[in-house]
Amino acid sequence: MKRPDEIIDESRRHFIVSGALFVGFTLAAPRHARADEVIADEGAAIHVSQATEALAGSLKTNPLLDAWIRISPDGKVTVFTGKVELGTGVRTALLQVAAEELNMAPSLITFLTADTGASPDEGLTAGSHTIADSGTALLNAAAQVRGLLVSAAAGRFGVPAKSLVASDALILAPDGRSISYGDAVGLVDLHRNASATSPLKDPATFQVIGTSLPRVDIPSKVTGGISYVQDMQLPGMLHARIVMPPSYGATLVEVDEAAVTKLPGVVRIVRNGSLLAVVATGEWQAVVAQRALSNHSRWRAGRALPDPATVHRELKTLATQRIEIAAQHDAVAPATRTLSATYIKRYLLHGSIGPSCSVARFDDGTLTVWTHSQGVYPLRDALAEMLSMPKNKVRCIHTEGSGCYGHNGADDVAAHAALIACAMPGHPVRVQWMREQEHTWDHFTPAMVTEVHASLDATGHIVDWEYALWSSSHNERIVNAGRLTPATMLEKPFAPAPSVPMLQPEGGGDRNAIPLYTLPNMRVTNYFSPTMPLPTSAMRSLGAHTNIFSIESFVDELAHAAGIDPVQFRLMHMQDPRARDVIELAAKQFGWPRRDRTPGRGVGFAFGKYKNLMAYVAIAVEISVVRETGHVRLENAHVAVDAGQIVSPDGIRNQIQGGVVQSTSWTLYESLQYDTQRIRSFDWSSYPIMRFQSVPDSVDVHLIDRPGAPFLGAAEASMGPTAGALANALFDATSVRVREMPLAGDALRRLIDV
Template identity: 75%
Template sequence: MSVHDKIDKIDDINGIDEGRRRFMMSGALVVSFSLFPGAKALAQQVIADEGAAVHIAKATEKLAGSLKTNPYLDAWIKIDPAGKVTVYTGKVELGTGVRTALLQVAAEELSMAPSLITFLTADTGASPDEGLTAGSHTIADSGSALLNAAAQVRGLLVDAAAKHFGVSGSALSAHDAIIKAPDGRSMTYGEAVGLVDLHRMATPESPLKDPATFSVIGTSLPRVDIPGKVTGGPSYVQDMVMPDMLHARVVLPPVYGAQLLRTNTPDVLKMPGVVDVIRDGSMLAVVAKGEWQAVQAQRALAAGSQWSAGHALPDPATVHRDLKQISTEHIEIANTHGPAGAPLKTLSATYTKRYMLHGSIGPSCSVAQFKDGHMTVWTHSQGVYPLRDALAEMLALPKENVRCVHVEGSGCYGHNGADDVAAHAALIARDMAGRPVRVQWMREQEHTWDHYTPAMVTQVKASLDAGGGIVDWDYALWSSSHNERIVNAGRLIPAQLLEKPFTPAPSVPMVQPEGGGDRNAIPLYTFPNLRVMNHFSPTMPLHTSAMRSLGAHMNVFTIESFMDELSAAAGADPVAFRLRHLHDPRARDVIRLAAEKFGWPRAPRKANHGVGFAFGKYKNLMAYVAIAVEVSVVRETGQVTLEHAEVAVDSGQIVNPDGIRNQIEGGVIQSASWTLYEALKFDTQRIRSFDWSSYPILRFSAVPRSLNVHLLDRPGAPFLGAAEASMGPTAGALGNALFDATGQRLRDMPLAGDGLRRRIDA
């Protein structure tokens, strides 16, 4: 189904007029709903999706995945009398291919070709509320829900047909929305749905197919979102065009805490195409008929505005020392004691990571329209429901009068400016009642007002016994939550700038086993004595929030670097040393597979080349990843190239092999960029990383020469999220390979560039 066919289907459901239908972009509008058991049934609270708290009722706690919180079957699957099948998810496409994979899951259990299904994603007007699309939860939670919901719907339809035909359900077959009996009689899903009510709660047991019979799950179905992207078709919220649409640009403060003192509004209003200049406290924007007119007016408005001094930023030279002072909560997340041999040798080390930005290719964008007291916002937010609630609070509107519709954005990687620009669009649209308003941040705004990934410090100390085994492990980290997602209006940047500003909700640590800054701080290795401390900071000097893998990138880097240091002290091969301390058979399988494919241990390397190995199980809950890499180093410049990588992955039952490979490959490349080169530039006055020259990311010339991903399929096993699983292991393998190439044990990220060159020269 093409993008425009999807738009037609969406518009038929929502009653959108022909004029608007021709202009709306992206198939992301949804019709569905979810009803919950009564409040008295609420029994427990769980943490999922990067810290979004959800309540689960006793009546639903045994259901699969997101069925726990959206238990009604028709919240997921609707069938009309004509036999058209529409499947819904509350998750969103962020470029990871989940829209395709989730479609495959539903198609498999509905016994339908994917092309026959209309598949729609998150919209607060109707879709299941699945919170955030984050933390590699989509396939694990929404995929599990759809697998079971689709199986149960198919089972109900077949049972209804069997009763109608007077035969056993086992005698019937279902294929492409048609149920057939051995005697030739048939019934469409549309006819069968007239005999059964799908508005019923799911059950804990589902008539799931034997994985050996799967024909859609486990195949590399081409991604449904790719054709438009590679042909220049409308694919992103940045592409949206609507009738009578206005364009707006905002002026943001030059530094945190700066107050708007004066503007040159009268001069800007005289510029061609300018419709209005909107100011509320320090929230400042210009609205124009055309986009380039809005850009020109924004530049003039920014140049003519005066601001107070604002807050000083931290000294970048003391960031890691300062972290130990502002980390005021000390949380023990693991402490085990057992018999162990006498320690013979003790090692310790400290590692650091700087602030980094998301670096989304497309600056954040949103379209909003305020009409008849209702606000509709088209957004690339990762969580349309949390955003809807925050916008309603900011606008003083009932929640039912605010609708957030997901449309894919060009670039995400975590909590970037998507929610903030949506708030800008809503505030401006309120003053432009009736007309759609498109707002896009400028590149320098996307960089300088990003929610950066927090800086971190980690320290580890461990001892070896006479046999070379680890007998104790003492680990500590200093950082923040890594998750300042939108839980109230005060976490929206524009809401903080208003004349009557909203106050951000306080920062709280995310609990294990998900974790935030302490994600993956508890190693999967087995040690007789283990202690892990999270020194949590409820405040940070820069705006920070979630970036892919949160603290796992740094924690796995630390653990895997130190495992190599310990293996060297024990005189052991790094792979054999890891296997010695791992009891999980699936972990051992991926380590052995990566080592085998790489040819570990390698023969002696040529000059300035090195090899490294690392392992991790994302959040100790999701996919297993082991990776072996070879790097080359230009000693005169500190340039590092990841020449070759072999990666082994176990993500349970594989839905789309090519999709998993895409995500692992992308994670390896992005983690290489973070680990080797990325660091936010700032001084005590300003953020200085405002473009791609002041914040370099890995270039095409430096991507791996060879990168192979090997998948271990586990038919029938639970889905395990893989999208963020390679970030940490890649960092650890790179650090270990650089030591092999240079003899320098690098513990401060980024590892390459001038810092490496100086270490080599010294």
């Protein structure tokens, strides 16, 4: 194999938006397979057969080897994943995994992501599952394919398989004979289920896994090339813009179409119930016509929104389901001190930098949709239901979008594009939301309330812990047509599927609500609301951001009450050795405890293991506070991460750093503005996010690599610990405990002035 710095040839996988690869093979499992288990990945129910439950990662649900790897007779290797690239660099990391076990340079592999006409169905790209599930599947599938090819070559040569060497799609014998992967695949049938065991390489021999390769998606993004669905241009493409209702539940009464159809470039107005759109030959013409169409429309008023002053109190009456997710009762020393606290999180929006966009084309009874949805298969199924079309007549091809991290408008705008394209057969139709639509019709992350009570004994140990949270759904992913916003506006509207809680150990609003610390007496309760004052769904880390913020803030309060250093207090209550390793490493790299203290500055520490299943993260931060304004800035941070076997060190560092920055923005600054009539955060001035001048001076990420250990998802792992560390640093800087997010701003200034 070539050196790692020689193995990326970007020209082989430059993204082409004007075409698509059709691969003729079946993804169907053997007919005797029986569905006995369901994996729920943030809303996409995926069945696992009894016959495949012992397989690795997503091989459980997609066991056929040729669903993942295809080799043509001329030796070309194509690798598939059902996951998608969201700007995390995971496409490069998955390519590395496959290349490692195929013993090939990545530049020799064509790598394709989620496409309902080609790739395996892996549900959603969400919950930091991609490397853990798809990466594990590719690791084992590639190893098994390599093993089958080598065994076939050994039979051809009449030599032991262990005497052969596979390298860059060529199998070499000791006597100089060779056979290509293309010729060897003719001797073996890859249309077979994977095995429970794989001839995996010794991690000590890895040449690609564990190296930081150039990301395959970056060149066009930094040079202004075609990178996103927003950039797509197809021959004869038309542009459409949507007129959205002025409020939730508003219905269209009448519209003066004649005043708009006379405008330059207007091709057609599409109306179905309260769904209203205009189609034009040019994008700016569509924008001008959309504004005119909006001005010439009359709507019947919709429903009122909750009062932001009372919405957190109302959550306790709306939450009709009580779910006890943890209970433990052991005899301990008597309590000497008890503390209580309540924490508040407000609604947030995704704030996708690029407004949601999709392109669709309807030809000869077949619909093709290019979409930045995180789940092309669930979207395909919902579009087919909405349009009364067979699923095999709808194809959804993932195309990167500018901004995501959760359930934003990607699926909804794809439904808009599909509906308009079906009304205009033969024409590619591009639909992009306006900025105010992206903000005001977002699927917000829910407001939350958490309450915690805990007691200490005379030695400073926690002897009991009671934690409760109130939240509506963090997961309204697309499971039926009614979950698509446009489908609810049609003349014959579709009803959304009922809201249901996500169960542990993944959890939704209660994600990471169970502390990893040793707590002899513990009760954790999730109060779930199936009704939602505002439309909500998934955003990066779901409830983990708020729960770890609450838990780690309160652990700090307990440490101060006990008179024990916060890091030492955490170690006193932690038995998991890998958790202890990241706590100790972050503290060491940060120089905890800081001796040289500066007025107006504070330090804080926090820990979390994402979902108690994925990557371990400990973080120490230093902040500055301007008391006169309440402005808070994260100055620097040291983060220790254990994600098991590391595929791409730079990839994990980038994800952790990005998570720290995004969580800092949520925790310090962000809050959805609304009143009882409508959403008021319609642009970047009414929904401020972190600006460049507030970005930390440094976020140093320290990785603990564990070769051979399972991959642990890290993309969302820093969100909660960052929030907790910021809250604790704020107390250190001001001696004030702030328990309501966002932590900074006028509210903080008033607290400090008291």
